[in-house]
Amino acid sequence: MDCKPQELLIFTIARMLEGIEHVAVGVSSPIPGSAALLQRSLSAGRTQVTVLNSRNLQTLNDGAGELFDRAAQGRIGAFFLSGGQIDGHANINLVGIGDYPRHRVRWSGSFGSAMLYYLVPRVILFREEHTRRTLVDQVDFISAPGTSPPEIHRPGGPYALVTGRCVFMFDRDKARFTLISIHPGHSLDEVRENTGFVFDLADNVTETPMPDNATLALLRGPIAREIADPYPAFAQQVFGV
Amino acid sequence: MPEISIRELAGRLPDGATVAIPPSRSGVALAATRALIDRKARNLHLIAIPTSGIQADMLIGAGCVATMECAGVTLDEHGQAGRFVAAVKAGSISLRDSTCPALVSGLQAGEKGIPFMPMRGLIGSDLLKYRPDYQVIDNPMADDPDPIVLLPAITPDIALFHAPLADRNGNVWIGTMRELMTMAHAARQTLVTVEEITDTDLMRDELRAPATIPSLYITAIARAPGGSWPLGLPGCHEPDNEELARYAAASRDAESFASWLGPVGV
Numbered sequence: 001m002d003c004k005p006q007e008l009l010i011f012t013i014a015r016m017l018e019g020i021e022h023v024a025v026g027v028s029s030p031i032p033g034s035a036a037l038l039q040r041s042l043s044a045g046r047t048q049v050t051v052l053n054s055r056n057l058q059t060l061n062d063g064a065g066e067l068f069d070r071a072a073q074g075r076i077g078a079f080f081l082s083g084g085q086i087d088g089h090a091n092i093n094l095v096g097i098g099d100y101p102r103h104r105v106r107w108s109g110s111f112g113s114a115m116l117y118y119l120v121p122r123v124i125l126f127r128e129e130h131t132r133r134t135l136v137d138q139v140d141f142i143s144a145p146g147t148s149p150p151e152i153h154r155p156g157g158p159y160a161l162v163t164g165r166c167v168f169m170f171d172r173d174k175a176r177f178t179l180i181s182i183h184p185g186h187s188l189d190e191v192r193e194n195t196g197f198v199f200d201l202a203d204n205v206t207e208t209p210m211p212d213n214a215t216l217a218l219l220r221g222p223i224a225r226e227i228a229d230p231y232p233a234f235a236q237q238v239f240g241v
Numbered sequence: 242m243p244e245i246s247i248r249e250l251a252g253r254l255p256d257g258a259t260v261a262i263p264p265s266r267s268g269v270a271l272a273a274t275r276a277l278i279d280r281k282a283r284n285l286h287l288i289a290i291p292t293s294g295i296q297a298d299m300l301i302g303a304g305c306v307a308t309m310e311c312a313g314v315t316l317d318e319h320g321q322a323g324r325f326v327a328a329v330k331a332g333s334i335s336l337r338d339s340t341c342p343a344l345v346s347g348l349q350a351g352e353k354g355i356p357f358m359p360m361r362g363l364i365g366s367d368l369l370k371y372r373p374d375y376q377v378i379d380n381p382m383a384d385d386p387d388p389i390v391l392l393p394a395i396t397p398d399i400a401l402f403h404a405p406l407a408d409r410n411g412n413v414w415i416g417t418m419r420e421l422m423t424m425a426h427a428a429r430q431t432l433v434t435v436e437e438i439t440d441t442d443l444m445r446d447e448l449r450a451p452a453t454i455p456s457l458y459i460t461a462i463a464r465a466p467g468g469s470w471p472l473g474l475p476g477c478h479e480p481d482n483e484e485l486a487r488y489a490a491a492s493r494d495a496e497s498f499a500s501w502l503g504p505v506g507v
Contacts, residue, residue, distance in 0.1 A: 027317065053266050063419030064264060064291055065349065068342035072361055094313075096329075100371060101336045106326045109313030111292065114340035114369075115362030143340075145365040151386045152364050233318065 003210050005164065006031060006238045007219055008183060009128070011211040012162055013080075014038040016124055017047060020077035024067060024120075025051045026112065030234035032080035032126055033057075034227045038219055054230035068112060071119045074155065079120040081113050082127050085139040088197025089175045090125065090146025090158040092117070093139035100141055110143035117144035120156040125170075130163035132196040147175045166191050167208055168199060176200055181208040242411030242456055250432050250463040251276035254399050257307075259286040261348070261397035261428055265294035265317065265472055267418045270403040270434045272468040278303040279506050288397055289314065290348055290420050291341035295472060295488055298322040301334060302498045303505065310337035312344055316489045319482075323492030338368055343375070343392050345420070350394035351427030357391040364388055400428035403468045404454075405477050407435040411456030412443040416476055425458040434465035436477055 003011075013035035017023055023036040036049045037057070051057035052067070060066045070076050083092035084107045094110045096103030117123055127134050148154045158170040161177060165186045168177035178200040182191060184207055211219065220239050228235035235241050245253075250273055254260065263269055274296050277285075282305045287297055289311035297314050300306050302324030314325040328334040343360055350358040357376075363369045364377060369390065380387035402421050406414040413433050415421045425431040431454070443453040468474075471484035491501035 027315075061417045061419070063345075063421075063423060064267075065342065065345035065420070065423070068345065072342075095338060095367075100367065101338070102330055102332050104330075106329045108315035108322065109292070109311055109338060110340050110366075110368055111313045112341040114366045115342045115360065118362040142365070142367040144362070148365050151388060153361055153387060153389070 003216060004238060005183070007216060008208060008210060009126075009162060009164070010034045010038055010219060011215060012167060012208055013124060013126065014042065016122070016160055017078055018043070020047055020122065022048045022050070022076055023078045024070070024076045025049065025080060027052055029080050029126070030227060030231040031128070032124065033230060034219070034223055037223045037226050038215070041218055041223060042215075051230050056229050057226065068115055071116050074119075074121075076120050078122040078124065079116050080124050080126050081117060081144070082125065083134070083139070083143070085134060085136045086125055086127060086161065087136050087139045087146075088177060088199065090161070090170050090177070091139045091142045092125065092144055092146070093141045094143040095141040097140050103140075113144040116156070117158070118148065118152075118154045118156055122159040123156060124159055125161040127161070128164040130165040130191070131194050135163070135194070136196040146170070147172055165194065169202075178202050179205055181206045183208045184210065242409070242459065242462060244438060245461050245463050247273055247276045247434060247463045247465050247468075248280070250434065250461055251280050251282070253430075253432055253461055254282065254401065256283045256285070258398040259288060261288045261290050261395070261400045261424045262293055262296055263290055263402050263418070263420055263424065264292045265296070266475070268403040268415065268421055268474055269296050269469050269472045270401050270465075271296060271470060271472060272465040273401060273403070273432070273434050273463070274299055277305060278502070281506060286310070288344065288395060290424055291339070291344035294322060295485065298324045298492055299502070301325050301328045302492065302495070303502065306334050308335045308337060310339060310344070312339050312341040316485065316492070319485050319489035321489075323489070323494070324498055327495070338371065340368060344395070345423070347392045347395035348423050348427045350392065351396040352423055355394060357393050359389045359391055361389065363390045395427060397424070397428040398430065400424035400431040403434045403465065403474060405436050405474060406443070407433065407438050407462050408441060408443045409438065410442060410444070411459045411462060413454045413459055413462070414443050414449050414452060415454060416452050418475060419452075422454055425454045430460040431458050432461050433459060434463045434468040436466055436468065436474070438462070438464055
């Protein structure tokens with residue numbers, strides 16, 4: 001079966017969720033949401049999933065603060081964040097470009113990032129657009145920093161950065177990204193050309209593995225129907241359901 | 242509690258008030274928001290608990306807002322909140338950027354009548370840099386250095402929201418929208434619009450009482466069926482996505498917004 005780019009991204013993120021007990025998915029996250037649901041299915045339900053703003057996939061009933069209380073208690077194993085800008089130290093910017101507060105470009109705001117990034121052990125950064133506009137040397141505004149000094153209580157932080165071209169893992173001690181795989185059809189030169197920050201190379205940079213036919217069938221069947229609850233337009237566009 | 246009209250309800254919310262508003266998925270009082278715009282409310286200080294969308298954007302576009310405190314303003318899958326973005330870029334509103342749990346925690350401090358709430362995170366972010374009211378202390382309970390942020394209590398003048406049901410005594414049922422309970426507890430006054438009013442006493446109903454705000458906290462109630470339109474209301478109405486898309490397109494510039502809004506104050 002031919003694998004769509006979105007399906008590859010979903011499969012790639014799902015593999016990073018292996019062994020996680022509870023994955024939470026924030027707003028505007030159809031690909032991470034699909035990945036969490038795929039992992040739930042592959043783990044025969046051992047991975048539990050909470051998708052914000054869904055009807056049937058959310059497990060919160062104690063108001064806007066409950067997600068954050070759970071994170072602070074260590075009840076959320078993985079979460080997803082993105083950024084209008086992401087830099088080489090994994091600082092993320094969800095606020096704007098230019099000088100604060102009267103930015104040249106203003107985005108919607110930092111949402112829960114300035115807490116969840118510190119407390120959720122495995123935060124996967126996801127940004128499909130991989131250009132020098134999105135992956136920059138230094139963000140213009142730090143919504144949440146990639147790393148913190150040792151005296152700061154920080155059990156969580158960035159784990160990996162998945163883009164439309166490749167996968168980087170994040171080394172928290174070095175505060176740097178390492179390229180580990182490039183998606184089929186893309187090249188190292190292309191990744192270099194489109195990345196605004198310096199990164200390391202894994203000893204063996206591979207091609208990002210594709211899902212097998214059984215996984216694709218699972219994705220296009222039950223997972224597609226599940227993700228249509230919070231993300232009907234996405235499910236229609238990618239899976240035709 | 243006597244029922245009042247939406248127009249009277251909007252009149253109870255004075256210019257200059259600090260107003261707590263819920264997120265778009267919760268009970269957003271959009272009919273009352275329209276009434277506020279019609280009464281030409283001015284100089285409002287909005288506090289989103291913790292984010293907002295069309296409601297803040299409409300009020301900003303209509304010139305009602307002086308300050309916006311929020312963790313985000315977005316029209317979600319319909320795109321950017323155009324009037325919010327334009328006002329921030331123009332510097333025509335004062336912005337207090339925050340993060341979701343900080344707004345919820347500050348409101349919880351208000352609810353408890355204590356001066357502040359500590360919260361993990363925030364240290365090293367530019368949010369903290371631009372919030373002189375957020376203070377970092379060393380955790381006095383720890384043996385080793387442990388910096389932690391203190392958030393000042395949020396005590397809004399008014400909480401404004403839309404709920405499914407009220408009773409004749411002024412108790413308001415909110416279902417799973419628990420942030421509305423925290424808002425009502427923390428605010429000095431709470432103005433509510435509801436889908437309907439029941440003759441049953443909600444506080445005497447074992448199933449509904451846990452999700453009911455006692456009338457003690459409620460200042461005034463107006464009946465407004467569909468009062469969150471074009472947003473939805475959990476368990477009652479789905480969002481009107483076509484209208485939300487129309488709004489998103491209109492919010493991109495002042496003229497289209499004005500024509501979407503139509504005549505004001507008639």
